[in-house]
Amino acid sequence: MERRKPSRGKPLFVDEETDQLIHPYNNALSKKQEYWEAMGIYYRYGKWTYKEKEKLYKNWNSYLEKYESAFKNPLDLLDRRRNKDLITLMKLTDFFKVIARSLNRTTDSCYCKLRRDVHSITLKNGIFSEVEMKKLKKLSKKYKNKSCKYQLIADKLGRDRMSVKNKLYRQIKTVKRGNWTLEEEEDLIKAVREVTGLQNMNEIKQLEIPWRKVAQLVPTRQGYQCRKHFFLTKCLKLDENASKLKTWGKEESHRLIDILSNGDYSFETDIDWNEVNQSFVDFSPSASYIQLQFYKLKSGIPDFHRKSFSDLLEEINSSHKH
Known part of the structure; x- marks a missing residue:
């Protein structure tokens, strides 16, 4: 992969x-x-x-x-x-x-x-009402054996197909919140290794992991929970160099802005976060961690999603000088 x-x-x-x-x-x-x-x-x-x-x-x-x-x-x-x-x-x-x-x-x-x-x-968005949930359960039984059941149900509810599919998926699973148990963490690591076909954590961290597939192998958690826990918690414990990582601070944020400003990036979508991560091996456990640090920086800029990449970097740089 x-x-x-x-x-x-x-x-x-x-x-x-x-x-x-x-x-x-x-x-x-x-x-x-x-x-x-x-x-x-x-x-x-x-x-x-x-x-x-x-x-x-x-x-x-x-x-x-x-x-x-x-x-x-x-x-x-x-x-x-x-x-x-x-x-x-x-x-x-x-x-x-x-x-x-x-x-x-x-x-x-x-x-x-x-x-x-x-x-x-x-189409409708947000939380399913009690009336919708009752209809959803009835329709899921009615169209259980239909190949296009998610779209048929979505048409009846006036919702997008994926929102219906995700809702039914969550109903099937008993999703937990909060702290992970040792058994859940073992399921997570096993699932990540099975989906990626790799055993080495450093190799796994450089991949775009399909978290929906991983979650299918973790009975009590959803995809976004697996992603967050793996990159921000569990892979740190599994990485033999994790204990040596230094704390991210303002100096690292400034250096990140400088690297992005001087890099060959016309748009944010051009950034190879794995490449950028190589400049922060003493502070970052993965490329996703670096991307998260940049999101924290840009989210403080009003209407950041409407700005060009160069203007965004300039405003971030300016705001961090004060």
Whole structure:
């Protein structure tokens, strides 16, 4: 299992000619991703920047302005299941190419991101009410043997498929809070090693671990709990050098800002945290720890998610001088 490389050096947006190449829907001359990479054209992956999301929404609105009258409900575009007529119409109107226009992302990535973000606004969010929980239990029994049961239940509840899936998953497990028992920690370490296929802690810490899979092997905990406990607590105990780590302080925060400011990073998504972590081997147990330290720094800046990476670093640097 390899760690996905950051999108360093890959632009947020591409010119019209490249756009036609890398967004192959409804294009008889389309090639696979490997073909374009052989030509030096690479897609961006991972976390979306604020500017990318703005462009995606602009593309979506542009498409709706032009073709909204062709659809009974525009939100149907984000739920194509078994609707051949709708899929055909989407292809004829270049839906996928329009929403991905000028974005250096795959069309599938653009579609999935748009679907998630629009559903987060149009569908119910937050805690399930008592009435919803009763409906959820009834519907889960009704559609128990259906292959698309999560989507069927989500449609009935007016919620996103993943929120329903996660809720049912939590109902199946008896999730605990608070301190971990010795048995739980043993289950966690065994699960991490089984999922990664590695035994050495230093090698494991350099990976992007699929915590949902790990949690499936830990009966009493969820994915985010496993991640937090492993990186901030347990791996310290397992690492023979952990006891030698020094305490992170203001000096290390300043040094982190300097490294990021002088590094070859145009966007935060370009950062290779494992690479940055090599400069803090005496203070940090893992790359995730360094990333957490940076989040603490940037979260103190108002509207930090809207700012360019260079402006954000400048404001962080300025605030820490006072």
